[in-house]
Amino acid sequence: MLRLEDFRVVFVAVGLVGVLLFASPSLGLVLHFPAGERFSELWILGPGHMAEDYPYSVKAGVDYLVYVGVGNHMGSSVYYGVCVKFRSQSEPLPNATAGSASPLVPLYEYRVFVEDGRSWEAPLTFSFAYVSQNATYCLVRGISVNGVAFEIDKATSWDAENEGFFYGLFVELWIYNVASDSLQYHDRYVSRWLSMTIA
Amino acid sequence: MKYSAERVVLVSLLLVLASGLAVHGALCVVADDASAKISEAGVALRRAFAAVLEAEGAGANVSGLVVELGLAGENLTFAQNAYGSGDFVEAVARADRCVVLASEVAGEASGLKSSALAGAKDAEWRLLAFSGVGVLVFLLVLVLAWAAFRRSYSRRLLGMRPEVGSDVEA
Numbered sequence: 085m086l087r088l089e090d091f092r093v094v095f096v097a098v099g100l101v102g103v104l105l106f107a108s109p110s111l112g113l114v115l116h117f118p119a120g121e122r123f124s125e126l127w128i129l130g131p132g133h134m135a136e137d138y139p140y141s142v143k144a145g146v147d148y149l150v151y152v153g154v155g156n157h158m159g160s161s162v163y164y165g166v167c168v169k170f171r172s173q174s175e176p177l178p179n180a181t182a183g184s185a186s187p188l189v190p191l192y193e194y195r196v197f198v199e200d201g202r203s204w205e206a207p208l209t210f211s212f213a214y215v216s217q218n219a220t221y222c223l224v225r226g227i228s229v230n231g232v233a234f235e236i237d238k239a240t241s242w243d244a245e246n247e248g249f250f251y252g253l254f255v256e257l258w259i260y261n262v263a264s265d266s267l268q269y270h271d272r273y274v275s276r277w278l279s280m281t282i283a
Numbered sequence: 284m285k286y287s288a289e290r291v292v293l294v295s296l297l298l299v300l301a302s303g304l305a306v307h308g309a310l311c312v313v314a315d316d317a318s319a320k321i322s323e324a325g326v327a328l329r330r331a332f333a334a335v336l337e338a339e340g341a342g343a344n345v346s347g348l349v350v351e352l353g354l355a356g357e358n359l360t361f362a363q364n365a366y367g368s369g370d371f372v373e374a375v376a377r378a379d380r381c382v383v384l385a386s387e388v389a390g391e392a393s394g395l396k397s398s399a400l401a402g403a404k405d406a407e408w409r410l411l412a413f414s415g416v417g418v419l420v421f422l423l424v425l426v427l428a429w430a431a432f433r434r435s436y437s438r439r440l441l442g443m444r445p446e447v448g449s450d451v452e453a
Contacts (some may be wrong), residue, residue: 087438093428099425106417139300161349163332172304182377193363195356197332197349199433204353232364 098144124162124255125155125203133205138202143281144215145220150276152255153205156198164256164268167192168208168229172240178273185256185269191236192229211252217282222249224280240280317362317371320378324359327362327385331355334392348388357386 129151130137139148156162167190171177178186198204207276213226213233224238240249254275331354339345362377 088433091432091436095425095429099422102421102425103418106421109416113407113410156305161332161345163329163352182343183439193351193360195328195360197335197352197356198348199349232368235365260329260332262336265329 099199099270115248119159122148122158122269124158124164124259124272125153126166126255126258126274127153127155128255128276129153129205140277140279142212142269142278145209147209149207149209151216152194152208152274153203154196154198154207154257155203156200159200161197161199163260163267164194164198164204165260165268167231167256167258168192168194169254170227170236170238171252171254171257172238173243173252174240175238175252177252177254177275178256178269180271183269183271185258186254186273190256191227191234192204192232208255212280215280215282217280219251222280224251249281251280252276252280253278284355289380313371314366315376317366317374317378320360320375320382321366324355324378324381324385327353327382327389328352328359328416331385331392332389334389334396338399339394339395342398342403343392343395345392345395348395351384351388351391355381355388358384393396 115262118232127135128134128138129150130139131151134149138150138267140173142148152166152168154164154166155194156164167185169186169188169190171186171188175188176186178184190209194206196204207230209228209230211228212224213228214224216223216225220242222240222242224236227234238251242248243250252275257272258269261268292321326445335345335348335352338348358377358381362374365371365377
């Protein structure tokens with residue numbers, strides 16, 4: 085038969101566990117556990133909302149459609165800027181090492197507000213105008229993004245290795261920083277190659 | 284007669300020039316107005332978002348406000364696009380709409396924050412009261428259970444009869 089002291093130890097243990105259980109809701113007010121990793125997602129999907137059938141071989145006068153999306157896992161609501169840019173093969177992309185945005189001027193800018201754990205997606209339509217080519221040189225002088233026309237002057241040379249006149253359509257993700265009261269480049273971009281052809 | 288015709292031509296030229304300058308000046312003013320309105324809308328949008336973030340931090344449900352902010356942001360994008368294409372009237376109208384929406388959001392966020400803070404305080408007190416009372420009741424029950432167990436244990440111990448063993452072999 086167990087001694088009385090042994091039962092006392094059992095009672096004390098049960099008492100401690102019970103006190104912790106009843107106090108746990110209040111302990112939650114004081115103890116803060118570290119949050120998980122915080123990050124944002126940025127993507128471009130094809131016309132069928134899938135990562136396939138992206139426009140690649142493009143020409144003037146045709147409307148192309150992709151979807152651009154953002155996912156927020158930053159722990160709170162976030163104000164994002166999604167900048168759509170267009171470049172010739174020789175113009176710079178964002179610098180992933182330095183974490184700086186491309187110096188190119190954005191053609192179109194989405195202003196997006198996303199709650200934590202939610203995502204946002206919107207169509208991005210584009211078309212080209214005034215495209216001229218010869219054997220070694222291609223010039224694009226007009227682009228329309230979401231129905232808004234822009235005059236551009238993007239020239240590129242023939243890429244003998246990949247056999248085409250290549251341009252890049254890319255989107256950069258910017259995030260609003262409350263402390264500095266400004267949108268800052270969020271070190272994320274997605275780019276698609278476009279091979280320009282003449283109809 | 285000739286002198287009069289020259290004068291008419293001269294006056295006409297001056298009038299054309301003056302009206303051209305006036306139109307150019309008016310366009311510049313409209314463009315400046317639109318640019319200022321777009322800047323104002325950008326500031327209003329950022330302030331509204333900061334207010335929403337504060338409300339969210341206080342524990343308020345800001346889903347509706349985030350949707351409204353999205354609409355305000357769309358208007359600012361349209362305003363910028365209209366400005367870029369030279370449609371300053373549309374740019375001003377869109378920027379104004381953005382400012383109105385952003386101001387509404389900021390006001391609602393402020394109210395939500397206040398009520399969320401008050402609600403959070405109440406919930407905190409309820410939680411503390413529940414924990415405190417729960418711990419006290421549990422300890423009281425445990426002490427009573429221990430006292431009852433000890434009494435029963437003592438009774439069982441005292442009720443035991445000594446057994447006499449024998450090592451005498453039959």
